[in-house]
Amino acid sequence: MTLKTGRRKLPARYAAIVSPLVLSLLMTFIxxxxxxxxxxxxxxxxxxxxxxxxxxxxxxxxPTLLLVLPAVRRIVGWLCEPATS
Known part of the structure; x- marks a missing residue:
């Protein structure tokens, strides 16, 4: 997929790595x-x-986020109702 600026986006399969990458960068920065x-x-x-x-x-x-994120998702799924569409 291409953005309006002409740059290409990463494929969806990279979201599992990009999400903790961005989160860890922002959180540790602050x-x-x-x-x-x-x-x-x-x-x-x-x-x-x-x-x-x-x-x-x-x-x-x-690396900590990469290791604990699956457990966090399970805990959140246990605590929260699933989203309805």
Whole structure:
């Protein structure tokens, strides 16, 4: 499939990898910034320190999401009614 910009989309079979990839990138980006800022306070080398912390946290978060996502989906299915169309 092609987007309006002329770029091609990934096939649907990649969604199981792309979803935790995007989720882990966004979550670790935000959480590591807040954590680093709280620990060190505002300072000139905050961006470099934060990006190092973010990279390390993402290296842990992405594989963790890949491992736990099937269990999370089962738990959510157990807790929530299925969507009706």
């Amino acid at each position: 959480v590591s910034f807040i954590s680093t800022l709280k620990s060190l306070g505002p300072q000139p080398d905050l961006p470099a320190t934060w990006l190092t912390a973010w990279a390390l946290s993402w290296l842990v978060a992405f």
